[in-house]
Amino acid sequence: MIKTTNLSKVYQTEEIETTALNEVNIEIKEGEFVSIMGPSGCGKSTLLNILGLIDNPSSGEYHFLDEEVARYSERKRSDLRKNNIGFIFQSFNLIDELSVYENVELPMLYTKTPSAERKRRVEEILERINMMHRRNHFPQQLSGGQQQRIAVARAIVNKPKIILADEPTGNLDSSNGDDVMKTLAELNAEGTTIIMVTHSPYCAGFGNRIIRLLDGKVVTENIMTKHHI
Numbered sequence: 455m456i457k458t459t460n461l462s463k464v465y466q467t468e469e470i471e472t473t474a475l476n477e478v479n480i481e482i483k484e485g486e487f488v489s490i491m492g493p494s495g496c497g498k499s500t501l502l503n504i505l506g507l508i509d510n511p512s513s514g515e516y517h518f519l520d521e522e523v524a525r526y527s528e529r530k531r532s533d534l535r536k537n538n539i540g541f542i543f544q545s546f547n548l549i550d551e552l553s554v555y556e557n558v559e560l561p562m563l564y565t566k567t568p569s570a571e572r573k574r575r576v577e578e579i580l581e582r583i584n585m586m587h588r589r590n591h592f593p594q595q596l597s598g599g600q601q602q603r604i605a606v607a608r609a610i611v612n613k614p615k616i617i618l619a620d621e622p623t624g625n626l627d628s629s630n631g632d633d634v635m636k637t638l639a640e641l642n643a644e645g646t647t648i649i650m651v652t653h654s655p656y657c658a659g660f661g662n663r664i665i666r667l668l669d670g671k672v673v674t675e676n677i678m679t680k681h682h683i
Contacts, residue, residue: 455616455647456482456505461514461524463500463670474500476670477514482649484615487642489658489678490651492667498651499620501667505649506539506618507531519615536564540609542634544621546601548593548608554580555589558607565612579607583637599630606637610646617641619650623657635660 463475475497482488490498503509504516507523508531516524519538523531540561541547548557555576562572580586583603593601602622609617619638623631631654639660642648650661658664659678666674 455484455519456480456649457515457517458505458511459515459517461501461504461511461516463497463504463509464512473670475504475511478667478670478672480665480672480675482647484647485642485645486663487639487648487661488650489661489664490649490667491653491655491658491664492673496667497670498667500670502618502620502649502651506541507535536561536612538615540612540614540617542602542605542609542617542619542622544624546593546598546605546625548601548604550593553590553592554585554596554604557593557604558611561608561612567612575611579611583607597630598625599627599633602626602630602634603637606634610641614646616647616649619648619652621651621653623652623654631657 458478458480461475461478462473465472465474478501490501492498504511507518511524514524515522518534523534552560558576558579559572562575577586580589583606585600585603585607588596588600596604617638622634626634635657638648638650648661650657652658662678664676664678665672
C-alpha cells in the first residue's frame with residue numbers, strides 16, 4: 455500500500471541545510487496499524503506529511519497505492535489525498551466558525567458527495583462517537599476530548615483507506631486519550647490502515663508495529679502484541 459525507497463527530505467535556507475529525513479525505507483501493508491516513534495526533531499512529522507501527500511520528498515521514491523507519487527504536483531497530490539486519506543492532528547484543527555455538524559461534513563464537500571448522503575454519514579458518525587447532541591455547538595463550546603472526537607469523525611467520514619494521526623492524544627487527559635485510541639483500534643479492526651506518530655509507548659501498543667526514527671533515519675522496527683480493545 456505504501457513503500458518508500460531511499461526517501462530523503464532536505465530543507466535549505468541561505469545559510470544552512472537541514473536533513474529532516476535521510477534515505478528512509480519503509481513498507482506499510484493494507485490493514486496495518488503502524489506507530490512511528492522517536493525524539494523531537496527526528497523527522498516523524500516530516501515523514502507523516504510526505505506519506506500524507508502534503509509535502510514532496512527531496513529525493514527517493516514514494517509508492518502510494520501502486521503509484522509513484524514523489525514528484526506529483528500539488529493538484530495531483532490533493533486529488534489522491536482527499537479520496538484516500540484522513541488526518542487527525544494533535545491540535546484538533548477544527549474550524550471555529552463552523553458547527554460540529556459542518557466540521558464533520560466539510561471533507562465530503564471537497565469530494566462532491568450528494569447532500570442526502572452527507573447528512574446520512576454525518577449523523578451516523580456523530581451517533582457512533584456519542585456527539586449527536588452537540589451537532590449545533592461550535593468547537594469553543596466543547597472540551598478538548600470532545601473536539602478530538604469531532605476531529606476523528608471528520609477524518610473518517612469519507613471512509614478513507616488510510617488514517618494519518620499526528621500525536622492524536624497529545625493534548626488530552628488519559629481518559630479522553632483512551633477513547634480516541636480505542637476508536638482508532640476499532641477502525642483498524644474494520645480494515646482501515648492507520649499510521650500514527652506518538653511519543654507514548656502506551657498508545658504505540660495499540661498498533662501491530664513500531665518504526666523508530668533517529669536523526670531522520672529508521673533505526674529499529676518492532677512487531678507488537680496489540681492491546682485488547
